[in-house]
Amino acid sequence: MSSSRVRENRREVRIHDSSYELSTDLADYIAELYESSIKERGTFAIAISGGSLISLMRELLRPAYTTTIDWSKWCIFWTDERVVPKNHVDSNYKLANDLLLSMLPIIPSHVHTVKGTLSAQEAASKYGYVIRQLVRTRVIKASRSNDCPKFDLILLDMGVDGHVASLFPNHPVLEVKSEWVTFIVDSPEHPPERITFTLSVINSAANVVVVATGEEKAQAVRMAIDDVGPEHPLLPARMVQPSKGKLVWFLDNEAASMLKRNS
Incomplete structure (x- = not known):
């Protein structure tokens, strides 16, 4: 495997x-974090987004x-999740379930989905409540420095415009700090109604991964890094900056082509 790393x-x-090298390295990294989380507290609380990230995570289906x-x-x-039913083509859950989750022996009740049949505001409120209950029962670790959950790993797929989750x-949602989960009804990408973690939650995680692939994301990668x-x-x-945790960017050569270290 050939790759470069800068810390x-x-x-x-x-x-x-x-993409094969990236997906293999990503799977190894996720497995490493899983092992350390299990040793520490017996649970691995991971939050994922949709997009091409799910396809890259399919390396986890290997027998290894x-x-x-x-x-x-x-x-x-x-x-984040689109406010649509779970079987809708736009559902992040459907994408992840079809390509990955349904092929793994994960306990169904451990997959915490968003109620897409509600309004965006109601869906965000209920998802936030679920997370608060799981923080209380220590399924999700609590951050010592603030009131936020401390996920073991948050996986983000960066868009061409530099958006995450x-x-x-x-967008005004970037300024929301008091809520863990919030909502939007005017997404610039279809569908317009979505729920999303706030930056406060993302930046409280123990580990955050941002994935970007393809030449069309090179400009946003440069501006973010x-x-x-x-x-x-x-x-x-660029606003993804974990306060106490670690941030790792997983890029292919095309997405990294405009970085200063590659120019």
């Missing part, structure tokens, strides 16, 4: 020659992982 304090950038991981210890959440550039100056807009992906 800066609690941030690391991993650049891979192919399916036979060595205790999937009953996994508790799965969504960083359903946190879009210049490199020092680009005050004249450029602050992308949501």
Whole structure:
């Protein structure tokens, strides 16, 4: 395997020659975090997004992982979800279930889905309540520095515009700090109604991974990682800065092509 890694304090950038190398490295990294979480407290609380991330996670279906991981210890959440029924083509849950979750022996009650038959506001409120209950029962660790949950791992897929979860550039939702889960009804991407983790929750995680692949994301990757100056807009992906945890970027060569270290 050929790849490059750059570490800066609690941030690391991993650049891979192919999607296969990226997915293999990503699976290894997830498995490592799972092992450390299980040793520490017996549970692995992981939040995922949709998009191409799910396809890259399919490496976890290899026997090297399916036979060595205790999937009953996994508790799965969504960083964001479209407010649609679970069987809808736009559902992040449907995508993850069809391509990954249904093929793993994960306990169904450990997959915490969003109620997409409610209004966006109601769905966000109920999902936030579920997470609060699981923090109280220590399924999800609590952050010592603030009131937020401390997920063992949050996995984010960055969009072409630099959005992560359903946190879009210049959107008022970026300023929401008092809630763990909030909602939007005017997403610039279809469908318009979504629920999303706030930056407060994302930045309280023990580990955050941001994945970006493809040349069309190279400009956003540069603006999110490199020092680009005050004249450029602050992308949501750049605002992902875990206060106590670790941030790792998983990129392919195309997405990393405009970074200063590659120019």
